[in-house]
Amino acid sequence: MTTTLVTPPVQEDLVGASLKPQIDGIIEELITSLPDPDKLSAGERRGIIARYTAVLEGNFIYWMTATYLSVKSEEARPILVDNLMEEIRDCHPAMLRNFTIAAHAFPTDSDALEVHQDLTNVRLFLGRLSGVQNLLTMAFFEGFIQQFMAYLADLAGAQGSAERVYTDVHGVCDVTHSQELFRAVSVEMAVNPIDSSTDLFEGVDLLRTLIQTIIHGRGEQVAA
Numbered sequence: 521m522t523t524t525l526v527t528p529p530v531q532e533d534l535v536g537a538s539l540k541p542q543i544d545g546i547i548e549e550l551i552t553s554l555p556d557p558d559k560l561s562a563g564e565r566r567g568i569i570a571r572y573t574a575v576l577e578g579n580f581i582y583w584m585t586a587t588y589l590s591v592k593s594e595e596a597r598p599i600l601v602d603n604l605m606e607e608i609r610d611c612h613p614a615m616l617r618n619f620t621i622a623a624h625a626f627p628t629d630s631d632a633l634e635v636h637q638d639l640t641n642v643r644l645f646l647g648r649l650s651g652v653q654n655l656l657t658m659a660f661f662e663g664f665i666q667q668f669m670a671y672l673a674d675l676a677g678a679q680g681s682a683e684r685v686y687t688d689v690h691g692v693c694d695v696t697h698s699q700e701l702f703r704a705v706s707v708e709m710a711v712n713p714i715d716s717s718t719d720l721f722e723g724v725d726l727l728r729t730l731i732q733t734i735i736h737g738r739g740e741q742v743a744a
């Protein structure tokens with residue numbers, strides 16, 4: 521027996537025609553805002569790698585797990601499980617740690633505190649366990665990470681590191697992860713639709729702010 525998922529056309533259209541292009545636009549804006557690595561000081565380059573690591577190493581699996589716990593669609597769950605399996609089996613946190621240590625950019629207490637508030641906001645949001653919003657937030661995150669990898673590798677190169685396992689793995693596999701997560705948004709919308717008054721992009725916006733802090737630091741944003 522096969523089970524056919526009936527997705528209301530309106531919601532399917534919403535993902536393809538509106539949500540994905542909007543997310544792609546947000547990612548493009550962030551990538552365009554990246555400062556030229558050659559114009560950064562060694563300390564500024566180290567700071568970006570360190571803040572990225574302070575956020576990603578301990579939170580990516582946690583956030584994907586929160587998203588898994590938040591979905592009601594049976595079809596969305598395997599997409600998240602596949603992602604988690606890969607993270608844990610291939611030990612992506614260790615990959616990231618190796619990358620960061622090789623670039624002499626291991627996060628200090630100052631780096632962790634710089635992202636503290638924005639990170640807490642994202643953690644609390646994902647902990648509300650809103651399926652569609654969490655999936656959209658993670659689809660955005662995967663898409664951003666994939667686009668960001670070449671830049672992160674350039675930063676590490678400028679710091680004298682040739683370690684590329686983390687950036688090579690994530691520049692490729694996250695393309696599929698991001699597409700699959702958008703598919704999960706569609707199926708979750710059909711099973712567990714969100715209220716029309718809910719801001720679909722609330723988590724995306726909080727995560728965008730956190731990414732801006734990773735890239736530019738908090739001091740600079742406050743001063744701007």
Ligand SMILES: [Fe+2]
Pocket residue numbers: 580607612690
């Ligand atoms: Fe990963």
